[in-house]
Amino acid sequence: MKTEKPVVDIERILQIIPQRWPFVLVDRVTELVPNEVIRGHKCVSISEPWFVGRVPKTPVMPGMLILEALVQIGGVLAYATEPFDESRNLLYLLGIDQAKFRRPVVPGDRLDLEVSILHHRTNIWKLTGDASVDGLLCAHGEFLAGVVDRRG
Secondary structure (H helix, E strand, O other): OOOOOOOEOHHHHHHHOOOOOOOOOOOEEEEEEOOOEEEEEEEOOOOOHHHOOOOOOOOOOOHHHHHHHHHHHHHHHHHHHOOOOOOOEEEEEEEEEEEEEOOOOOOOOEEEEEEEEEEEEOOEEEEEEEEEEOOEEEEEEEEEEEEEEOOO
């Protein structure tokens, strides 16, 4: 089995994004072209806390968490394009447009994430992202995000 060497490993991802377990939704970045595109994935496991009690007989990853995974990897792309001091700033989600869900994501899936920059002006980013499993589109969305001071 061939595994992709990470371009950005989990330790670096955790330095850039503010989320922590259980809401770190990016395991690996496999391709990164600053100011253009980022690709990576999230390995979905039955041990994820949101599967407990959420339709227990049919475990499905919540659609909003799929969108959150796209926003998180988009934050890594924004950082790679225009680095900010991650100890003082973070990327906040400001809005979601065009969100569509095509098929469920279930335990055992590798959720492939791809995010591209549509526009970037000062500290505001407009991103577009697709999440897929085995080449089949699961979700799509456009996101507006802004780099803000952590202190408010």
